[in-house]
Amino acid sequence: MQRFPILIVGGTGAFGARIAELLARDAAIEVILGGRTRGALDAQARVLSGASGRSTGIAVLDATQVCGDDIAKTGAALVINASGPFQTSDYRLAQAAIAAPCHYIDLADAPEFVTRFPSLDSAARAADVLAVSGASSVPGLSSAVVSQHRAAFSRLERLDIAISPGNAFDPGVATVASVLGGVGQPLRMLDGGAWRTVYGWQGLERVDFGAAGTRWAGYVDVPDLVLFPAHDAGLPTGGPGLGTVRFQAGLEVAAFHLGLWAASWIVRSGLVRSLAPLAPALLRIKRSFAGLGSDRGGMVVSMSGTGVDGERKTLRWLLVARSGHGPYVPALASVALARRLASGLETRRGAHACFGLVGLDAMLAEARHLDIACTLEEKPLLRGAEGAGKT
Known part of the structure; x- marks a missing residue:
C-alpha cells in the first residue's frame, strides 16, 4: 500500500509531536518529522517508530530558509507547519509548499497571519493544492x-x-x-x-x-x-x-x-x-x-x-x-483535515483561513481515545x- 507522506515541520515541539503521534496511528500515512536539530528529530522518530511499528522519516530544514525544492526533496504530499511563533513569521514555508507543489496546513493563531493568508489563493489554485492557515483551537x-x-x-x-x-x-x-x-x-x-x-x-x-x-x-x-x-x-x-x-x-x-x-x-x-x-x-x-x-x-x-x-x-x-x-486539542483540526486529504475526500483547493473548513464531528473523532x-x-x-x- 502506498502511504500518504506528511511532513510535520516543528514535529518535535509541543503540538507538532502530538500531531505526529495522532497521524502515525494511521497505516495509510507516512510521517516525516521536520526541524533544525537532527538529534531531536532522530529521538522523536525512534519513539514514533516504536509505537507504530513503521519507519518514521526525518528532514533537517529551517522553516525560515526553506524553498520549494527543499520541500519537494522530502517527497511530502502535505506540509503541516507547527513551528511558530506565527506572530513574527512570514509565508515562506507556505509558499515553499505551494511551489513544491504540495498541500499546506498550519496551526497559526496570529490574527494578521491568518486573515491575510488568502492572499496566497491564486498561487495555491494554480498549483492545484489546498493551503490552510489557523487549523488550531x-x-x-x-x-x-x-x-x-x-x-x-x-x-x-x-x-x-x-x-x-x-x-x-x-x-x-x-x-x-x-x-x-x-x-x-x-x-x-x-x-x-x-x-x-x-x-x-x-x-x-x-x-x-x-x-x-x-x-x-x-x-x-x-x-x-x-x-x-x-x-x-x-x-x-x-x-x-x-x-x-x-x-x-x-x-x-x-x-x-x-x-x-x-x-x-x-x-x-x-x-x-x-x-x-x-x-x-x-x-x-x-x-x-x-x-x-x-x-x-x-x-x-x-x-x-x-x-x-x-x-x-x-x-x-x-x-x-x-x-x-x-495539548492535543490544538492538533485536532490539522489532523482531521490531513486525514481527509490522505483519503482523497478533501477536494477543495486554494488558500483559506481555517474558518468552518473542518466539521466539529470530524475533529472530535480524532479525540475519541x-x-x-x-x-x-x-x-x-x-x-x-x-x-x-x-x-
Missing part, C-alpha cells in the same frame, strides 16, 4: 463549534470564547514568547455593536471551565475577533446581527495569571515594549512550579441571541481535557470581577 475548532450550532439561532448576537490550559502543560519557548508578546498590547474587539480598543491580558474576569474549575481570564488577540464579524456581515440575518465577539485566555495558577495582568499595565504604559524577551526566564520559573495546579484544561464557546422560536437563547459548549491531554469530553448546555458563562466592558 482558534479559529479552526471555535468556528466548527459555532457552525454546528448556528442553526439553533435565527439571529446570533454574541460570542464569548475562552481557553485555559492546565498548569501541567509544558510549552516550548516559542509558545511562551507568543503569549508574552501579546501582554499589554492593544487589540480591536467588537463589543456592543462597536469596535473598541482593549489590551492583552486585561479585562480581568472569572470564567467557569466546568470540571477544570473557575479561573481568571483576560483578553487575547486571535483571528476570531475579525473572522466572525466579517462572516456574519455577509449573512442575511434580517436585522442587527453579531454585536459582540470576545476571546479570553487564562492560566490555571492564579498567581501566574495575575502576574501577567499586572505586567500588562507596565507594557500598556509604554515603560516596557514587550515581555516576549523574557520567555526563557519565565518558562524556567513556570517549570520550577510544575507541581501547582492540575493536568486539566478547558475551552468554552458561549453563543447568545434569538432562537428559532423567537425567544432569547444562550448555548454554552464546554470542552474539558483531563490526564494532560489538553483521549480523555477529552464535550458538553452543550443552555447556560451562560459565569463571569465576575472587572466584568464586561473593562479594559
Whole structure:
C-alpha cells in the first residue's frame, strides 16, 4: 500500500509531536518529522517508530530558509507547519509548499497571519493544492463549534470564547514568547455593536471551565475577533446581527495569571515594549512550579441571541481535557483535515483561513481515545470581577 507522506515541520515541539503521534496511528500515512536539530528529530522518530511499528522519516530544514525544492526533496504530499511563533513569521514555508507543489496546513493563531493568508489563493489554485492557515483551537475548532450550532439561532448576537490550559502543560519557548508578546498590547474587539480598543491580558474576569474549575481570564488577540464579524456581515440575518465577539485566555495558577495582568499595565504604559524577551526566564520559573495546579484544561464557546422560536437563547459548549491531554486539542483540526486529504475526500483547493473548513464531528473523532469530553448546555458563562466592558 502506498502511504500518504506528511511532513510535520516543528514535529518535535509541543503540538507538532502530538500531531505526529495522532497521524502515525494511521497505516495509510507516512510521517516525516521536520526541524533544525537532527538529534531531536532522530529521538522523536525512534519513539514514533516504536509505537507504530513503521519507519518514521526525518528532514533537517529551517522553516525560515526553506524553498520549494527543499520541500519537494522530502517527497511530502502535505506540509503541516507547527513551528511558530506565527506572530513574527512570514509565508515562506507556505509558499515553499505551494511551489513544491504540495498541500499546506498550519496551526497559526496570529490574527494578521491568518486573515491575510488568502492572499496566497491564486498561487495555491494554480498549483492545484489546498493551503490552510489557523487549523488550531482558534479559529479552526471555535468556528466548527459555532457552525454546528448556528442553526439553533435565527439571529446570533454574541460570542464569548475562552481557553485555559492546565498548569501541567509544558510549552516550548516559542509558545511562551507568543503569549508574552501579546501582554499589554492593544487589540480591536467588537463589543456592543462597536469596535473598541482593549489590551492583552486585561479585562480581568472569572470564567467557569466546568470540571477544570473557575479561573481568571483576560483578553487575547486571535483571528476570531475579525473572522466572525466579517462572516456574519455577509449573512442575511434580517436585522442587527453579531454585536459582540470576545476571546479570553487564562492560566490555571492564579498567581501566574495575575502576574501577567499586572505586567500588562507596565507594557500598556509604554515603560516596557514587550515581555516576549523574557520567555526563557519565565518558562524556567513556570517549570520550577510544575507541581501547582492540575493536568486539566478547558475551552468554552458561549453563543447568545434569538432562537428559532423567537425567544432569547444562550448555548454554552464546554470542552474539558483531563490526564494532560489538553495539548492535543490544538492538533485536532490539522489532523482531521490531513486525514481527509490522505483519503482523497478533501477536494477543495486554494488558500483559506481555517474558518468552518473542518466539521466539529470530524475533529472530535480524532479525540475519541483521549480523555477529552464535550458538553452543550443552555447556560451562560459565569463571569465576575472587572466584568464586561473593562479594559
